[in-house]
Amino acid sequence: MARFGLSALTSLLKGNGAPTAGSSSWSRPFGLGWEQPYMVRYASNLDDGPNHGMPLGGFGAGCIGRAPDGSFNLWHLDGGEHWFGNLPDCQFALFESDGDQSRAHALAVKPEVDASRPAAGEPLSAWSWYPASSDKERTGTYAARYPISSTQYTGVFQAEVSCEAFSPILPGDYQRTSYPVAVFVWTLTNPTNRPLDLSLLLSWRNTTGWFTNTDPSAAVTFRDDGSPEHNYVPAIGRSKGHRNTWVEHPGLKGVLLDGERATPLAEGQGQWCIATADHLEVQRCSRWDPSGSGAELWEPFARDGSIPDSNNDRRSGDSDPASAALAVKCCLEPGASIEIPLVISWDLPVTAFATGSRALRRYSDFFGGEAGGDSGTSAAAIAAEALRDWRDWRAQIEAWQKPVLERSDLPEPLRMALFNELYDLASGGSLWTAAAAGDPVGQFGVLECLDYAWYESLDVRLYGSFALLQLWPELDKAVLRSFARAIPAADATLRPIGWYFTQGKGRVEAARKLAGATPHDLGAPNERPFEATNYTAYQDCNLWKDLASDYVLQVWRTFKLAPNGPDLGFLAECWPAAIQALTYLKTFDVNNDGLPDNGGAPDQTFDDWPLKGVSAYCGALWIAALEAGLAIAQQLQLELGLDTSGEQRQLGGWLEQSRANFDLLLWNGEFYKIDAESGTPVVMADQLCGDFYARLLGLPAVVADERASSALKAIKESCFEGFQGGRLGVANGLRRDGTPLDPNGTHPLEVWTGINFGLAAYYRLMGETSTAFAITGAVVEQVYSGGLQFRTPEAITGVNTFRACHYLRAMAIWALWATHTNWQAIPGAERQP
Structure with a gap:
């Protein structure tokens, strides 16, 4: 021996x-068990x-x-x-x-x-x-x-x-x-x-x-x-x-x-x-x-x-x-x-x-x-x-964890969760294929979650891809290249739309994918991912009013913020799809006020929450995306000599019209109304995600500083402090006094982990660090003390239930790192493949 x-x-x-x-x-x-862990909200969920x-x-x-x-x-x-x-x-x-x-x-x-x-x-x-x-x-x-x-x-x-x-x-x-x-x-x-x-x-x-x-x-x-x-x-x-x-x-x-x-x-x-x-x-x-x-x-x-x-x-x-x-x-x-x-x-x-x-x-x-x-x-x-x-x-x-661990100005639970939320890149059903022509590091995808088992839901990765961007930027580019190929494609196959079944409205069918529409996802494991997109059929994703904006913002974000430097080739690859996506989305501007109109059936990331007419969430994203599209066009013309003058004129015209009407239609003197036509009297927590993105990327802000601050104050008081005393996080939408519009509502009464982390990053960007950390701390506490570690859900509720575990959006916690420090200093992230 x-x-x-x-x-x-x-x-x-x-x-x-x-x-x-x-x-x-x-x-x-x-080996110690849990006395009262979070339990699943729907019996059919994992x-x-x-x-x-x-x-x-x-x-x-x-x-x-x-x-x-x-x-x-x-x-x-x-x-x-x-x-x-x-x-x-x-x-x-x-x-x-x-x-x-x-x-x-x-x-x-x-x-x-x-x-x-x-x-x-x-x-x-x-x-x-x-x-x-x-x-x-x-x-x-x-x-x-x-x-x-x-x-x-x-x-x-x-x-x-x-x-x-x-x-x-x-x-x-x-x-x-x-x-x-x-x-x-x-x-x-x-x-x-x-x-x-x-x-x-x-x-x-x-x-x-x-x-x-x-x-x-x-x-x-x-x-x-x-x-x-x-x-x-x-x-x-x-x-x-x-x-x-x-x-x-x-x-x-x-x-x-x-x-x-x-x-x-x-x-x-x-x-x-x-x-x-x-x-x-x-x-x-x-x-x-x-x-x-x-x-x-x-x-x-x-x-x-x-x-x-x-x-x-x-x-x-x-x-x-x-x-x-x-x-x-x-x-x-x-x-x-x-x-x-x-x-x-x-x-x-x-x-x-x-x-x-x-x-x-x-x-x-x-x-x-x-x-x-x-x-x-x-x-x-x-x-x-x-x-x-x-x-x-x-x-x-x-070595790569050291810059985060040494940030004593960041609360320890935040430093912990920054690393542990990366787990989903391995266990979230991730797909990473061998390299091929046009895919120098292969094709990559992570499931939205195990219950919603389709890859890289674009509205979800608007939040959840901050980690990939900052640590493995070439994988982030691989995903966006896949979407660029998918946007022009079409699939006329008719499918029943699930939401109508849940509403007792019978069978309503829609084509799987229309040319020019930005797909919701890159497909599912049981089909042909990257080729057959829009797997989900809960809503008709061809009608969604946030996906095109989400795509253009992510393309510009990756070009601007990737730690291995600006990639003009990547930008040029994505440009045709980006302008096609924006052009398609503009067709939903039914009253020609420059802003796409939501149609009444849920048609955005809150896909159980009907919006009608111009909405704060989709409208702000649209304005930010137009600014990003204009910046892309100018960059390609300046650096590569591409003639994008026609697209610049078009985007500039839309932008001028949109900005003139956004506040006019939605500002109520304290915060932005959820939409222009439904009359729903709630404070929507994520009403200004587009403004957050614009400010993060150095684009012109969507709204004035004083109005952004006023809206954030209303969100804090109504949806955070007014909901369970702030111990759970920010609820998606409550009345101004913190009471629910519908006590049996779904999305409005849920705390979405990824939305909360993104919202916290917005507060941080606006100089409200204490609120940012309070929100982050509340959500992290619920996840890691409630038996949800390494299976972080999309949503938690005030009655100790959760929905959709192993969720992609939760990696939005890395948006806090992007707004908080020079994260490009993380060793290794800047390497070329």
Whole structure:
């Protein structure tokens, strides 16, 4: 057995930037349950409960999640799809002996019996599980500051035990950020005066072939809220053809978990690898049965820290599950410590869409040729790179987080949430394809959420894409290029519009996509994303009055604010679509006052909230977008010599007319009316999003400073302080006295997390920092104390319910960083791909 003294391989966690309680991290006692977590608002919406931890895995590579109780329970390995369930045999365990006494525990709390299969009994009944914390006694602490989490175990082992887990999520790095790998760095320290024999176990189930839809139709149905969803039936439990074998590379010892393969490789096929460094004392068991008591692995491990050292590569049949395990053994002298890296990698390179349609994941660009690409044989190569470079990856993460962590003028909850809300870029069903002509870093997309499972909803990413812009600007450009291609396209397929069903108005159909209309989204996982847009059919998105403005503002924002500098080529690529989108939107100016008119059915991001005539929300965005369009036209003519004089005259004329009528139609002397024709007497919280964008981008403000300040004062008093005393955040729309217009209303009475963060950034931009932080603090408190961490919803309510978890818009918290400091100083973000 390897023995380590005071000059052991590595040092303790202290000083290396690992997340800990009180260090701008979210933390929770290990395994402690929640008394009153937020519950889902609609029965058809997803609610897996509060036991969520930070996801591991690169963008678009699929991810896994390890919860605050130590269980692996989140499995987003099929692009855009969701499966949540605890696999108890996917776990770590520790054996310890001081020569007189020994103990062994799996490093997670005892799993519950599967209520859907009670006859199966207690899973792995031979195993000893780690005790959960209680209100009176803490057995450990889980902490997370994405993309690093840490778990510390206390009071059970004599050894001091902690684990850092991370993936190489690195701003401006369009290679490593895509890697399908999770690194677990275990630090074991002997604080006693006697040697300790230790053995660290990693067990993992062969799940190749599981994460694909076995329903070839992927049938679309409608929820009780009128939104479409498709049928997803993954191949969970499939075992036929599974085979586990030892693998050794320079610097690596491990086990490969392989499965059946088609030609070409099908979705879900490929391999996994569990591995550690080859200089350590390692035992490997290539195959054990996880369906029984687990005694074949646990009894020798609990006895002396050993596992069956066998290389059984038998292929599985049906109902013949196979797990693999490895154990690292060492002896620590008094005062000594050791770092043990354990890596889990996967190579499942194919993402399938509609019948016959597929894409390769971005990481396959870097593991190509005979050893990778679409062959699904690079899991060991990925693991080997992780074992070689994990220290460098961790150092780079610490470097890019440092400018935020050092901002003591920012409240600590805000610093924490800035990092942790980035989780959605990995676990929000993200899709990142291999590079191709015209797509130098591939195509990219994140689902609006798992309940509304379509990519990059444009109205939502107006808020939620601030993080992508500031940290991975080339991915932001990739999304906007996809929209530029989609705007001219048309699809005359008729579809029923869901909102009319919810209103009892029967079947109303509309064409899927009209030429020139800005699409709402880039499509869904069960179709052909980037080609078949406007997946959602809750409303007729061809009629929306904010999407064209959203697009033009995002194009100009990316050109102006991208940390790797202005990109004239990108601007020129997007210009034809931008002017076509604005021209299309102008056709909804029914009374020729320069401002598009809302039509009565909800036709903007608040898609359950009818607006009629000119509205403050859409009108302000329109004016800001015209200013942005004019700036784009001038920039292209000045820098590239393009003749945009005709477009400049047109936009300038519209702008003059719009500005002349906006205040005339909507200003009521204190704030802007929600719209010009409905007579709805509410203060709309997000009435001046367009003014926020204009000011942020250095464009002429939409409204005068004194009117913006007056409106913000009314919003603060009515929708924030007047709603639940400000403890939840800003409600979308209340009467001036803070009472609801309709006590049973939906959108007006919800606190939308992303809208709140965007609104807070607006307050900050207008010099009202204390209000900005009060709003942010209220929302962050609800999310991270209410069991909503790493599944942040679109909306929360005053009755402890939420809607639409894993929501894209919540990354709007990065708008606060954009308005607060020179965020371009974040190391790495300015790199070119």
